[in-house]
Amino acid sequence: MEFRVLGPLEVLAGDFHIDIGGSRQRIVLASLLLEANRTVPISRLTDAIYGEDVPSTARAQTQICISALRRLFAMHGRPDLIITRAKGYALQVEQDVLDVHQFDDRVNRARQDHDLRHSEEAVRHYRSALSLWRAPALVDIDSLAVRAAVGRLDERRISVTEDCIDLELSLGHHRDLVAELVDLVAEHPLRERLRGQLMLALYRSGRQAEALEVYRAGRRSLVDELGIEPNEWLQQLEHGILTADESLRAPTVPRGSAVPAPAASDVDLTGPESSGPAPAAIRPVSIAPGMLPTDISDFTGRNAHITAVQEQLAQAQNDPERLAVPVVAIVGKPGVGKTTLAVHVAHKVAVDFADGQLFADLHGRGTQRIGPMQILERFLRTLGVPGTAMPDGLEERAELYRALLSDRRMLIVLDNVEGESQVLPLLPGHRNSAVLITSQSRLSGIPGVEHVDLDVFDSRQSVELLSRIVGTNRVSAEPAAATALAELCGHLPLALRIAGARMATRLNWGMDQLVERLHNETRRLDELKHGGMAIRASLSLAYDAIDDEAKRLFRLLAVVDFPAFSGWVGAALLDVSLPDAQDLLDELTDAQLVDATGTGFGMQSQYRFHDLIRIFARERLVEEEPVGNRNEALGRVLGGLLFLSSEAHQRIYGGGFLQLKSPAVRWTQPNNIVERIIAPPLPWFERERATILAGVRQAAQAGFVDLCWDLAITAVTLFELRFYLNDWRETHEIALAAVRRSGNRLGQAAVLYSIGALSMTEQRFADARRELESAIVLFRVVDNVQGVALSVRNLAFLDRMSGDFVEASRRYEQALKVFREQGDMVAAAYALHNLAQVRMECGSPEEAKRLLEEALDLSQRCGSRRVEAQVLHRIGSLHLQGGEAGEAAHVFDQALSAARDIGDTVGEAYALHGLGMAQLGAGAFEAASAALEKALDVATIAGEQLVEARVSLGLGELALAQNAPARAVGHLRRALDLFRRIRLPALEARAQALLADASAVAEQEIADSQRQGANDEGAAVTR
Incomplete structure (x- = not known):
């Protein structure tokens, strides 16, 4: 297969263009291809599909797109292209099947030839690379996230074009380039480099006047649209053309010869961008103090934050009713660029504060923390107060400070503030002035303060900052390495600045060398150090300032490998109450050492580490926490996760039914706390889904085997209801390997039983039978009758699917006896309604009705809405079989409500199918069509082939009832194909019989139509 993104998205199998499907699948595939062979988080995929308006079903819909793509690739012999990773998905492609990889390869060859002075070969490779572009990258993909990502690709295209043209100009091909450069x-x-190249090509072609007009037109565009003059190097080129500078003459280079220099002439066409207008003159300090540090020349991004700060600072000016002093606090984690932003904004608004700017670094969380007394002394001296007139007390100094500022317009910038007490004495008394603060904590105790939260850069901004520090050419030469470097820096501006500074001082390094160094987590913080800048030092200040118990929680949080963690994780790590743990997490959040994710509130709040802060936490863990304490803490967290998962399962099924339990120790919590954490239970499962996946993996790695397998099979409650089959498979493969390594027979039996259930769900019935029979053998070895009964019950289902009703009845009755003895009422209800189905299929409706009434009573008494929905479906089918279409429709409607209440999409599809068939039986063809079409949509999205086949069969019957045999043939062929694929001979025979009838009627209609046409033609001739 071949993938193309350099233009409209295309997938080819040989010369055949593959239909990728709808817009969502195209967006997902485009996102995966843009980061081919790297993991793309599922959150990034949902953002790409939905943008800012992400629905609650986004994750499920995205996984459906992944499943659809997998099926599509499997049809063309590549089922392994998309693989599941811990945090998302990766599309694994070879180097030569993706056009962007081919583009990079050819560009790299061109640059190698250029370095070796094989100029003609370099041009050939450049042009070969550019020929791969059919249009702008992914021009047909309607997604803001994808468009942002392909912007970098389009930028690479034009940069490579410029490099190629430079080389061709150096070879004397100027006449051939004019038309292309005009376009x-x-x-x-x-783009000034292109404009300069066009000017040079025209001048060398003897078209001096046109070259100068190109300059003048470019100058007008720059002045009109950006308000700036052309860069100095472009101005020099214009001057050289005006004066017929000898250095601009075309070189005379024979074809095939080496070119000694990369530039097309002595004029540097890759010169620096304009530095902008010179700063305004600074007034004498005695009149207007200017204490601001210098602005950062390579300041990057933050446009929205700059605007927000400027607007807040200008509020008093624009609102005459406002009397309070504008106070803006820029808040964020260490190294995120708070000071850089504050200084940059302060310089931008300085003109609005004509009486000057004051600046002080309060060293908020450091050992050199400065109090307001010292700051006031410094400010008062700057404002002209001599030492002999300096007040002794804090209040007196603050009063004098406010008096001196009362008739001035001044900006006060307070950097690295720890708390409100440092700031309050430094606030002016009049709204003429404004205060700009940076802090790691939200300073809500300051009246009227407006907070601007600063987070890490996105990938584009990170690479842009690296380009500004290291140089565009070096970053452009290694775009993949630059992106990887930004990822390893966690997109933290301080880390990026350190990495960039190291690269800038090591001209002989490739960017991939630093990437390789940073890949080693144990040395990453050592590598992120340069001059006076160091990530570890910045984080240490924050860590040293928090309480001892918060420090212990911070380092113990590094024990767990969860992508995000809830408050209960902190409680388990420290073995304390949840409220106590949340207080400590709030302290860590205030210190910007952990981030609140914004999902969930109160006891359902979730938090996460920044990547570099997690590494720092692991260092503190190794240094300060004994190994025994670490293992005990991890055991409590995993035990807590199993306990909460079991409690959520019980609330879905009305008790601890249908469960196989291990002897693993649970870390429990009071029932009133549990209710607040996991209510409602299914959304709790969804919220903790990534935690469960990581917990199964970490339990296996740490040797907590019972916790591993028990957690895996308990999570099936979520996987089955939400159709997360990949998660089901991944967790069980990990658990099965763990129990086999340890020789844990109960665990092996339980996992094999659950894998058998997965195979049943995927309609791999032969695999399911083999796995369930293996589970039964092991359950009998460990004398676990519940496990044997659950496995036998599932074997009975397989017997029923294969048409062996006698064996199915025997097995259901065998399992039912055990469930009743064990007191598992939900399992008993499940067995009863399946046994009732066998009775219905064997022609015993009265016996089926009795069994279903008992099953419904048991499920309702236990509060198991899921099994209740299944029983109601069976009752509806019984009514339908007895010709009671109206009663059947009523019961199917109840089943539909129950399935939707718990989010059971497969159950919803079955209920809609039953409702459609009942309406068909009542002659309500339009309503039947709507219900069946909806059922088909739900079944297709869920990937449930059995119900898809049943619905297709129903649609065929409906078409026959509506005298539309041709339409019926299409539906029945689909049903027949599906029944054959999942090996259901009884249903296959029914579909075959109906298809034969429909085909015969359709053929007769065609023959009648042809005969009528011939008769009409004959009559016309006679006339």
Whole structure:
């Protein structure tokens, strides 16, 4: 298979263009291809599909798209292309099947030839690379996230084009390039390098006047649209053309010869961007103090934050009713760029504060923390107060400070503030002035403060900052390494600045060398150190400032490998109450050492580490926490996760039914706390889904075997209801390997039983039978009658599917006896309604009715809505079989409500199928069609082939009833194909019989139509 993203998205199998499907699947595939062979988090995929308006079903819909793509690739012999990773998915492709990889390879060859001065070969490779572009990258994909990502690809395309043209100009191909450059400049009018290349090509072609007009047109565009003059190097080029500078003459290079220099001429066409207007003159300190540190020349991004701060600072000016002093606090974690942003904004708004700017670093969380007394002394001296007139007390100094500022417009910038007490004495008394603060904590105790929260960069901004520090050419030469470097820096501006500074001082390094160094987590913080900048030092200040118990929680949080963690995790780590743990988590959040994810509130709040802070936490863990304490803490967390999962399962099924329990120790919590954590239970499972996946993996790695397998099979409550079959398979493969390594027979039996249930769900019935029979052998070895009964019950289902009703009845009755003895009423209800189905299929409706009434009573008494929905479906089928269509429709409607209440999509599809068939039986064809079409949509999205086949069969029957045999043939063929694929001979025979009838009627209609046409034609001739 071949994938193309350099233009409209295309997938080819040989010369055949594959239909990828709808827009969502195209967006998902495009996102995976843009990061081919790397993990793409599922959250990034949902953002790409939905943008900012993400529905609650986004995750499920995204996984449906992944499943659809997998099926599509499997049809073309590549079922392994998309693999599941811990945090998302990766599309694994070879180097030569993705056009962007081919583009990179050819560009790299061109640059190698260029370095070796094989100029003609370099041009050939450049042009070969550019020929792969059919249009702008992924031009047909309607997604803001994808468009943002492909912007980098389009930028690479134009940069490579410029490099190629530079080389061709150096070879004297200027006449051949003019037409292409005219089009490129028209497409990119503000791109000064292209404009310079066009000017040079025209001048060398003897078209001096046109070259100068190109300059003048470019200058007009820059002045009109950006308000800036052309860069100095472009101005020099214009001057050289005006004066017929000898250095601009075309070189005379024979074809095939080496070119000694990369540039097309002595004029540097890759010169620096304009530095912008010079800063305004600074007034004398005695009149207007200017204490701001210098602005950062390579300041990057943050446009929305700059606007927000400027607007807040200008509030008093724009609102005459406002009397309070504007106070803005920029808040964020260590190294996120708070000071850089504050200084940058302060310089931008300085013109609005004509009486000057004051600045102080309060060293908030450091050992050199400065109090307001010292700051006031410094400010008062700056404002002209001599030492002999300096007040002794804090209140007196604050009063004098406010008096001196009362008739001035001044900006006060307070950097690295720890708390409100440092700031309150430094606030001016009049709204003419404004205060800009940076802090790691939200300073809600300051009246009227407006907070601007600062987070890490996105990938584009990170690479842009690296480009500004290291140089565009070096970053462009290694785009993949630059992106990887940004990821390893966690997109933290301080880390990026350190990495960039190291690269800038090591001109002989490739960017991939630093990437390789940073890949080693144990040395990453050591590598992120340069001059006076160090990530570890910045984080240590925050860590040293928190309480001892918060420090212990911080380092113990590094024990767990969860992508995010809830408050109960902190409680389990420390073995304390949840409220106590949440207080400590709040302290860590205030210190910006952990981030609140914004999902869930109160006891359902979730938190996460920044990647570099997690590494720092692991260092503190190794240094300060004994190994025994670490293992005990991990055991409590995993035990707590199993306990809460079991409690959620019980609330879905009305008790501890249908469960196989291990002897693993649970870390329990009071029932009133549990209710608040896991209510409602299914959304709790969804919220903790990634935690469960990581918990199964970490339990296996740490040797907590019972916790591993028990957690895996308990999570099936979620996997089955939400159709997360990949998660089901992944967790059980990990658990099965763990129990086999340890020789844990109960665990092996339980996991094999659950894998058998997965195979049943996927309609791999032969695999399911083999796995269930193996589970029964092991359950009998460990004398676990519940496990044997659960496995026998599932074997009975397989017997029924294969048409062996006698054996199915025997097995259901065998399992039912055990469930009643064990007191598992939900399992008993499940067995009863399945046994009732066998009775219905064997022609004993009265016996089926009795069994179903008992099953419904048991499920309702236990509060198991899921089994209740299944029993109601069976009752509806019984009514339908007895010709009671109206009563059947009523019961199917109840089943539909129950399935939707618990989010059971497969149950919803079955209920809709039953409702449609009941309406068909009542002659309500339009209503039947709507219900069946909806059932088909739900079944197709869920990937449930059995119900899809049944619905297709029903649609065929409906079409026959509506005298539409041709339409019936299409539905029945689909049903027949599905029944054959999942090996259901009884249903296959029914579909075959109906198809034969429909085909005969359709053929007769065609023959009648042809005969009528011939008769009409003959009559016309006679006339």
